[in-house]
Amino acid sequence: MLSIAAFALCAPLRAAASEHGGEKSEEKGLAIGDIITEHISDSYWWHITTWSERHISVYLPVIVRSDNGGWHVFSSKHLAHGEPYEGFRIAEKGAKHEGKVVAVNAAGEAYRPWDISITKNALALMINSAIMLAIFLSVARWYRRRPKNSTPSKFVCAVEMFVMDVEEEIVRTSIGKDYKRYSPYLLTAFFFILINNVMGIIPIFPGGANTTGNIAITCVLALCTMVAVNLFGNREYWREIFWPDVPLLLKAPIPLMPLIEFFGVITKPFALMIRLLANIFAGHTVILAFTLLIFITAKLSVGIFAGMTFFSIVLSLIMNCLELLVAYIQAYVFTLLSAVFIGLSRPEHHVAKKQG
Amino acid sequence: MSLLTPDFGLLFWMLVNFLIVFGLLAKFGFPVITRMVNERRDHISKSLQAAEEAAKKLENVRQESLAILDEARVQQTGIIKKAIADGEQIVRSAQQKAAEETEKQLEAARRSIELQKEKALSEINAQVALLSVDIAEKILHRQLDDRARQESFALQMAEEAENIRRKRSHKR
Numbered sequence: 001m002l003s004i005a006a007f008a009l010c011a012p013l014r015a016a017a018s019e020h021g022g023e024k025s026e027e028k029g030l031a032i033g034d035i036i037t038e039h040i041s042d043s044y045w046w047h048i049t050t051w052s053e054r055h056i057s058v059y060l061p062v063i064v065r066s067d068n069g070g071w072h073v074f075s076s077k078h079l080a081h082g083e084p085y086e087g088f089r090i091a092e093k094g095a096k097h098e099g100k101v102v103a104v105n106a107a108g109e110a111y112r113p114w115d116i117s118i119t120k121n122a123l124a125l126m127i128n129s130a131i132m133l134a135i136f137l138s139v140a141r142w143y144r145r146r147p148k149n150s151t152p153s154k155f156v157c158a159v160e161m162f163v164m165d166v167e168e169e170i171v172r173t174s175i176g177k178d179y180k181r182y183s184p185y186l187l188t189a190f191f192f193i194l195i196n197n198v199m200g201i202i203p204i205f206p207g208g209a210n211t212t213g214n215i216a217i218t219c220v221l222a223l224c225t226m227v228a229v230n231l232f233g234n235r236e237y238w239r240e241i242f243w244p245d246v247p248l249l250l251k252a253p254i255p256l257m258p259l260i261e262f263f264g265v266i267t268k269p270f271a272l273m274i275r276l277l278a279n280i281f282a283g284h285t286v287i288l289a290f291t292l293l294i295f296i297t298a299k300l301s302v303g304i305f306a307g308m309t310f311f312s313i314v315l316s317l318i319m320n321c322l323e324l325l326v327a328y329i330q331a332y333v334f335t336l337l338s339a340v341f342i343g344l345s346r347p348e349h350h351v352a353k354k355q356g
Numbered sequence: 357m358s359l360l361t362p363d364f365g366l367l368f369w370m371l372v373n374f375l376i377v378f379g380l381l382a383k384f385g386f387p388v389i390t391r392m393v394n395e396r397r398d399h400i401s402k403s404l405q406a407a408e409e410a411a412k413k414l415e416n417v418r419q420e421s422l423a424i425l426d427e428a429r430v431q432q433t434g435i436i437k438k439a440i441a442d443g444e445q446i447v448r449s450a451q452q453k454a455a456e457e458t459e460k461q462l463e464a465a466r467r468s469i470e471l472q473k474e475k476a477l478s479e480i481n482a483q484v485a486l487l488s489v490d491i492a493e494k495i496l497h498r499q500l501d502d503r504a505r506q507e508s509f510a511l512q513m514a515e516e517a518e519n520i521r522r523k524r525s526h527k528r
Contacts, residue, residue, distance in 0.1 A: 041359065042366060063365075100363075115365045122369035129377045136385040143392035163389050183390065184382035192377060215359065216366035220374055281359070 032296065036288045040210040040281060043120045044076035044090065044101065048205050058205075060123055064088055065114035066103050076117070088113070121217070124199065124209030132195050135159060166190050166335065174339035175346070182342050185228055189221060190335040197280060197327030201320060212330070213280035215273070222273035225338040230265065233345035240347070241265065268341055272334055279330050283323040290316040 046058040059077040066072065066087065078085035079101065082092065091097045091110060101117065102110040118126075139159045142152065152160065170190070171183045196217070199207040211217050241261040243251065250257045290312050297308035496509075 042363060115363075116368050117365050118369065119363075119366060121366055122373075125370060125373045129373045132377055133380055133385075136381050136389070140385045140388040143388050160389060160393055163386065164393055167390055184386045185378065187386045188374075188378045188381050192374065214363075214366060216362035217370045219362045220367060220370040224374065224378075 040284045046120045060118050062117040175343045194331035218273040218277045222269035226269040229341045229345045236347045237345045287319045
């Protein structure tokens with residue numbers, strides 16, 4: 001999403017942009033795939049824009065631990081142009097660990113060190129987390145300070161509306177009886193995903209990082225749901241997995257059904273992970289592609305260029321609106337499914353019979 | 357493809373971030389908000405109930421006051437009606453009395469007039485009788501020298517007397 005602002009700014013400087021987009025872009029045209037990949041994948045620095053062939057970027061700390069046990073912390077600025085620094089460099093295109101920091105061992109082979117660098121996505125996560133904490137802690141503080149019969153401000157009302165909507169419509173209806181135990185986790189997941197999604201759509205600096213379209217992030221979220229489902233699942237839940245109500249032959253000599261059920265334990269969070277990733281990832285890709293249409297057609301005749309620019313702006317406008325919807329829907333779906341899985345992990349005896 | 361292989365560093369930061377956010381919000385954020393909202397909801401519903409009761413009471417009071425007003429209005433009309441009737445009664449009785457009085461006075465006046473009239477008539481009758489006797493005496497003295505005249509006169513007199521009597525009876 002960064003690109004929308006970035007490219008709008010540097011329309012006359014296509015050459016510079018393309019040079020940055022992929023070092024190996026051909027002279028003729030833009031390396032569309034490279035540009036899109038660069039903008040939706042993680043990076044050691046946060047490229048803001050390119051102005052008069054100068055890259056304006058926020059360089060972030062690289063934190064790596066080499067094989068000989070020493071921690072190295074330095075700015076990614078030293079690695080920005082491909083040269084090595086303190087024995088580390090960024091693997092070039094086509095090599096193993098492409099785009100990641102690698103070190104060279106005694107045998108002269110590049111290897112991946114322990115790398116907990118604060119990358120673009122890590123920084124975006126921190127910013128978004130800070131925003132989220134600011135929103136909800138300030139609202140909570142308002143509630144703690146004011147007597148219950150004072151009128152909340154519009155902001156507090158809006159936050160309250162979202163929170164109560166999620167709690168009433170998703171958490172309580174899906175989990176039932178003791179939903180209160182899970183509602184903090186599900187609310188956190190919902191707003192974490194929502195804020196990250198929305199920030200991803202905003203094209204300028206603090207936004208624009210493709211956090212929820214990154215597998216590491218959706219993986220952690222899905223793992224958290226998996227823990228919440230399985231750690232607090234009751235006996236009935238585990239019995240349904242390892243000794244379900246099916247004919248004996250399906251579970252006695254070869255544990256066929258238990259195997260399938262157990263597989264389900266893993267596929268459920270896996271589906272959560274992939275669904276969120278794919279939706280956000282695809283949204284970012286499509287908006288970028290529409291935006292890049294302007295620069296692809298710039299080489300063609302003026303008429304086509306103008307027409308396609310208009311077309312592209314309209315389409316990316318529509319896509320941005322759609323993505324805003326998707327941002328909410330995906331947060332909703334992730335939370336709803338997590339709540340449903342949690343609800344299923346606490347079956348009661350008679351309910352279990354019906355579902356079985 | 358690196359897009360589908362989670363990066364360890366990002367996994368680490370995500371886990372740290374998410375757990376911090378979750379920890380803080382689960383302790384200080386969401387439960388506070390939801391609890392307060394629920395408390396406020398209870399408060400509002402209680403207040404609404406109280407307000408409804410108050411409105412009901414107020415309605416009762418209003419009804420009562422209306423009833424009192426109605427009653428007062430009925431009494432008022434009753435009083436006014438009675439007053440009007442009384443007034444009319446007084447006027448009517450006064451008129452009646454006055455009419456009776458007038459009638460009485462008129463009757464008395466009529467009776468006295470009648471009396472006077474009869475008195476005057478009888479006086480006139482007496483006078484007429486005296487006069488006619490006087491006249492008759494004089495006429496008789498002058499004309500009744502001979503026998504023939506005496507007879508015709510007597511006849512004439514008788515006739516006249518007869519006429520007078522008839523006239524009188526006629527008048528009556």
